Amino acid sequence: xxxxxTQAIRFKGRSYFSLTLAPELPLAEWQNxxxxxxxxxxxxxxxxxxxxxxxxxxLDKDGFLTLLEGLRExxxxxxxxxxxxxxxxxxxxxxxxxxxxxxxxxxSETETPVEACVxxxxxxxxxxxxxxxxxxxxxxxxLFIDSPVRSGQSVLNPDGDVIITGAVASGAExxxxxxxxxxxxxxxxxxxxxxxxxxARIFCRSLEAELIAVNGLYQTSDEIDPALRKKPAxxxxxxxxxxxxxxx
Amino acid sequence: MGxxxxxxxxxxxxxxxxxxxxxxxALAQTGQKVAVVDFDVxxxxxxxxxxxxxxxxxxxxNVAQGDANLSQxxxxxxxxxxxxxxxxxxxxxxxxxxxxxxxxxIDELRDRxxxxxxxxxxxxxxxxxxxxxxxDSAIVIANPEVSSVRDSDRIIGLLDSKTLKAExxxxxxxxxxxxxxxxxxxxxxEMLSVEDVLDILSIPLLGIIPESQDVLKASNVGAPxxxxxxxxxxxxxxxxxARRLCGVPVPxxxxxxxxxxxxxxxxxxxx
Ligand SMILES: Nc1ncnc2c1ncn2[C@@H]1O[C@H](COP(=O)(O)OP(=O)(O)OP(=O)(O)O)[C@@H](O)[C@H]1O
Ligand SMILES: [Mg+2]
Numbered sequence: 001x002x003x004x005x006t007q008a009i010r011f012k013g014r015s016y017f018s019l020t021l022a023p024e025l026p027l028a029e030w031q032n033x034x035x036x037x038x039x040x041x042x043x044x045x046x047x048x049x050x051x052x053x054x055x056x057x058x059l060d061k062d063g064f065l066t067l068l069e070g071l072r073e074x075x076x077x078x079x080x081x082x083x084x085x086x087x088x089x090x091x092x093x094x095x096x097x098x099x100x101x102x103x104x105x106x107x108s109e110t111e112t113p114v115e116a117c118v119x120x121x122x123x124x125x126x127x128x129x130x131x132x133x134x135x136x137x138x139x140x141x142x143l144f145i146d147s148p149v150r151s152g153q154s155v156l157n158p159d160g161d162v163i164i165t166g167a168v169a170s171g172a173e174x175x176x177x178x179x180x181x182x183x184x185x186x187x188x189x190x191x192x193x194x195x196x197x198x199x200a201r202i203f204c205r206s207l208e209a210e211l212i213a214v215n216g217l218y219q220t221s222d223e224i225d226p227a228l229r230k231k232p233a234x235x236x237x238x239x240x241x242x243x244x245x246x247x248x
Numbered sequence: 249m250g251x252x253x254x255x256x257x258x259x260x261x262x263x264x265x266x267x268x269x270x271x272x273x274a275l276a277q278t279g280q281k282v283a284v285v286d287f288d289v290x291x292x293x294x295x296x297x298x299x300x301x302x303x304x305x306x307x308x309x310n311v312a313q314g315d316a317n318l319s320q321x322x323x324x325x326x327x328x329x330x331x332x333x334x335x336x337x338x339x340x341x342x343x344x345x346x347x348x349x350x351x352x353x354i355d356e357l358r359d360r361x362x363x364x365x366x367x368x369x370x371x372x373x374x375x376x377x378x379x380x381x382x383x384d385s386a387i388v389i390a391n392p393e394v395s396s397v398r399d400s401d402r403i404i405g406l407l408d409s410k411t412l413k414a415e416x417x418x419x420x421x422x423x424x425x426x427x428x429x430x431x432x433x434x435x436x437x438e439m440l441s442v443e444d445v446l447d448i449l450s451i452p453l454l455g456i457i458p459e460s461q462d463v464l465k466a467s468n469v470g471a472p473x474x475x476x477x478x479x480x481x482x483x484x485x486x487x488x489x490a491r492r493l494c495g496v497p498v499p500x501x502x503x504x505x506x507x508x509x510x511x512x513x514x515x516x517x518x519x
Contacts, residue, residue, distance in 0.1 A: 148450055150405030151398050152372075167450065169401045170394075185447070 020082065022053040023067065031070055038074060045076045051097060055083030064088055148184065149174060158195065170210060179203070185230075189213075198237045207233040207244070217242055250281075250361040252354060253493075254383035256407070258399030260370030262391045263427035266463055266473070268367040269297045270483070271387070273472035274490035276331035280362040283322065286336035287379035288369040289345060295335045298325065299470025307337040312349030318356050327475055332361070342375050354382045372402060377410050384413060385421035387454060391428045392439040397448050400424075404451065423454035425489060430459040431503045442502065455489030457482055458503035 024030045038044070052071070054064060064084060071078060080097040089096055143157035145164040151171035155162055162176040167184030173191070174180050179201045180192045186204035193200030193215040202212050207228050211220050212235050219235075219242045232247040255268045265288075272284040285308065286294035295301040300323045306316035311334070318334075325331035334357070337344070357364040368379035380386060386407050390400040404422060413420040426445060433439050446453060462480035466473040474486045481503060488498045 147408065150408070151401040153405050167448070169448065170398050171402065187448070 019050045020053045021050040021071075021076070021078075022055075023057060025057060027057070027063075027067065034074065045074070049077035049079045051080050051082055052078045052094070053082045057083075059084075061085070061088045068093070142178070143176075149188065151188070168204075170208075176200070186212075192235075193237075201234055201236040203234045205232050206230050212242065212244070214242055219244070250358045250364055251385060252358055252364045252366065252383045253385050253387055254366045254368055254380040255387045255389060256368040256376060256380055256403050257370065257389040257396070258372060258376075258403040259391075259396045262389050262396050263425075263457070263463075264370070264389050265293045265297055265367050266467065267387065267389055267425055267427060267457070267486070268294060268365050269472035270474040270486035271490050271493070272363070272365045273325075273328055273331055274474040274487045275363050275365075275493070276325070276328045277474070277487075278490075278494070279330060281330045281332075281360070282363045282365065283332045283334055283357050283361045285334045285357065285364060285366045287366050287375060289336045289340060289342040289375060290338065291369065292336040292338050294367050295323075295333060296470060297467050297472065298323075298333050300325070300333050300335070301470070304335040307335045307340075308353065309337040309340050309344045309349075312345055312353050318353065318360070327471070342369075345375075345378055347378065347381065350378050351382055372406060376403070377406060380407055380411050380420075382412055383420065385423070386411075387423050387425050388449070388451065389425050389427055390445060390449065392426060392430075392434065392442070392445055394440065397440060397445055401449055404449065422451040423493070424449055424451050425454045425457065427457040428459045429456050429503050453500065454492055455485050456500070456503055457485045457489075 052068075054067070057063075057067075059067065065088075068078065078094045080095050081093070082097045084096050086096060141159060142161035142163050143155065143159075145155055145162065146166070148166035149155055149164060149168045149172040151169040153169075154173040154175065155164070156175045158177050160176065161178040161181065162174050163181045163183075164174065165183045168174055168182055168186050168188045168190065170187040172188035174182070174188070175191045175194045177195045177197060177200075178192065180190045180203070182190070182202075182204040184204075185206035185208055186202070187208045187210070189211040190202050190204070190209055191211075191213040192202045194213070196215060198215040200214055202214065207224065208230055209221060209224065211218060212224070213219070214235060214237045217237060217240070224244060228244055228246055233244055234247065235242055235244045237243070255264045255271075257264050265286075268284050272282045276282040284294060284298065286292050287308070288294070289309065295304055303323050306321035308321070310316040311318055311321045321334055323333045323335065325333070334353075354364065354366075366379045366383065369375040388400050388403060388407075390396050407420050407422060408414050411420045424446070426442060429442075430439060434441060442453075442456060458481050460473075460480060460482035462477045462482050463473050466476035469476060473480065474483045474490075477483055478487070485501075485503070488501070491498050
């Protein structure tokens with residue numbers, strides 16, 4: 001056999017935005033919440049895989065395996081595990097990750113669907129600039145979108161507000177760490193405070209949304225007061241509930 | 249240098265092929281040189297609507313792969329002598345088309361014709377993105393119903409991201425052609441209104457084509473409706489749309505059923 005000169009293997013550095021699923025104790029209760037959530041967003045995990053964050057769970061190996069099994073039954077695909085014990089590692093388990101950079105506040109409750117990212121500001125240097133003072137979050141640069149967001153498109157700003165001068169179509173999705181402002185009709189899905197911010201709000205000139213969410217709390221179009229349909233409105237959280245009010 | 253138009257919709261069966269043939273024929277009747285190009289590999293239809301199905305010898309894929317030259321493959325219309333068809337292959341796999349092959353054929357057509365009109369397949373997959381790839385301008389076909397409009401919205405998103413014009417930053421021109429518009433059903437509120445569709449899609453309106461038996465009759469005899477029954481409302485609407493494409497400011501007429509309907513319709517809209 002001829003000896004070939006050694007060829008270097010090339011690795012490329014690339015950073016990805018991923019969602020982290022952080023179960024809470026007691027686990028059984030958290031799983032019930034997850035089931036309820038999955039009922040409203042079926043298919044979400046077929047489009048998005050997650051990092052499982054077990055830092056705060058004080059699990060032993062068996063508990064960890066049970067948790068993974070529970071997720072597998074729900075078709076949640078785990079890309080990697082953060083905060084696990086390196087001794088648990090095994091070939092049939094997801095890899096253990098070093099800790100990632102957080103773009104969430106520590107008190108964030110629910111994770112939020114993200115499909116893809118169109119026109120979002122993905123500048124790595126700017127990404128982890130969320131500063132927390134008490135409960136309030138100082139968001140970095142807003143993302144301006146000057147064209148209509150079309151069906152099938154997603155707009156994501158993991159750093160701050162999203163400001164859209166046109167409409168958001170049915171079948172489109174807007175996700176923001178901060179607030180969402182839509183100066184046209186909002187017909188798709190809007191998720192504000194998606195990384196944990198209960199002060200985030202959604203503003204739109206005509207409320208026709210398929211779904212609105214603030215800090216992980218959802219309302220579907222059926223639940224939105226019909227009197228507000230096609231009206232200029234804002235949505236925010238009050239006493240843990242979504243409150244939608246009309247602008248007069 | 250001619251202008252390349254793609255006729256596209258996302259949703260199937262909304263009238264892309266009908267519109268490609270009718271607008272192509274209407275433009276050709278003004279003396280301009282027009283090529284209509286079928287991109288629907290495996291499901292070709294344009295040859296039937298043009299009444300040229302028995303005259304296809306070479307097709308788009310033969311030209312794209314260099315097995316035939318364009319002159320051999322172009323089929324000249326028997327009624328309007330500035331109208332030509334480039335047929336799709338019915339037997340080949342749709343992966344036989346490559347981006348480079350399509351570019352070469354489109355470039356050559358652009359040199360030889362005033363208008364090159366590409367009939368896109370339905371869907372948002374490769375066939376549809378190839379058909380729009382080198383277009384200067386798009387005619388987005390929608391029917392006045394929710395699913396069609398949503399798919400058109402999706403296609404507009406692709407036009408704004410996947411075409412060469414969009415990538416170069418120049419942007420692609422888009423026109424909305426609302427087809428199969430039924431004034432009686434519109435009056436009963438059973439379809440989206442023209443305003444609703446325009447509001448959702450927010451691109452300029454090129455025309456409103458009424459639902460019409462004449463379209464079916466024309467396709468059964470293998471003639472574009474704008475040639476077969478020039479006096480029908482559908483043909484008139486296509487002819488107007490073609491004139492607007494040429495920059496003539498033709499006032500937009502809304503298809504109506506009867507005068508009484510007309511009154512009721514506008515009464516309701518004003519409310
Ligand atoms: N204005 C109209 N009035 C009545 N029937 C129409 C009209 N426009 C189109 N049709 C009919 O609708 C059917 C579909 O039209 P056509 O083949 O042009 O659609 P298409 O968008 O090209 O479909 P595909 O996605 O399968 O390629 C045909 O039977 C055609 O005759
Ligand atoms: Mg067709």
